[in-house]
Amino acid sequence: MDLPSLNGLRAFEAAARLLSFTRAAEELHVTQTAISHQISRLEAQLGTKLFARRNRAIALTRAGQAYYPPVQAAFIDLRRATERLLRSGDDGGITVSTTASLATKWLVAHVAAFQEANPGSQVRITTSTDLVDFRRDDVDMAIRYGRGVWPGVRADWLMAEEIFPVCAPALRDGSPPLRVPADLAAHTLLHSTLAREDWQLWLTAAGLPASLATRRGLTFDHSFMAIQAAIEGLGVALGRSHLVEADLAAGRLVAPFDVVLPADAGYYVVAPVATADMPAIARFRDWLIAAATPGALSRTPA
DSSP: OOOOOHHHHHHHHHHHHHTOHHHHHHHHTSOHHHHHHHHHHHHHHHTSOOEEEETTEEEEOHHHHHHHHHHHHHHHHHHHHHHHHHHHTTTSOEEEEEOHHHIIIIIHHHHHHHHHHOTTOOEEEEEOSSOOOTTTSSOSEEEEEESSOOTTEEEEEEEOOEEEEEBOHHHHTSSSOOOSGGGGGGSOEEEEGGGTTHHHHHHHHTTSOGGGGGSSEEEESSHHHHHHHHHTTSOEEEEEHHHHHHHHHHTSOBOOOOOOEEOSSEEEEEEETTTTTSHHHHHHHHHHHHHHTTSTTOOOOO
């Protein structure tokens, strides 16, 4: 069947939400008679009653109760998509979501450089451990870690990373020192709750028992907190290359071993298909990809 008219659906959504034809008419700036006629036509097209009329009150029928939630959700999605489209179409700024660790240790520095190069652009950063729902969240684009396959979004490859232990120089050269992977047995391991299995995977790759990862250590909510603890000399953290590259370059951290665990996924810049090529989103996406490309560890997967 053909979709119902948009006016009829708007009238139904407002009347069902307010449980009043009069208040729906006021909200939509039409007469009460117009609301009543639009809903009557909608009911005729659907072949079912959506409201029970009772003197001066109305109530949703069982069919109306079932129909209202998806209709309301559709209008919310349409409203948010329109707001995002209009916002992304000018230089009013975009909102980017990623993890707190990537934002703190990598993205913030690149956003500062981007805004210096594009003074008319505004970038807002929000962090979350949850996968962004572009239909629900007020977010224009996100940096996600994975294999690049998510429904309803365009995913552009950003960068790969490698995983390896990092520690403060004084810890590496202290007593006991950190010269070979087996020396980890005498040191505190720093964990992130979001990547709890990384230590087990790295220890296995280094030929050590994975059980070393389960002994006493320190655990933090986010990777950047574990990295900061390593800088402070509290233990050995597993660093993801793009989260520790600045600290390694500055000498705040060192990588005591040569064993590197290649990640089986990477970072992608994602945005809804409908808005992925809007100027503000495309400009920032392209700039991020260019910024990540020069690094030796930033490579396109095979």
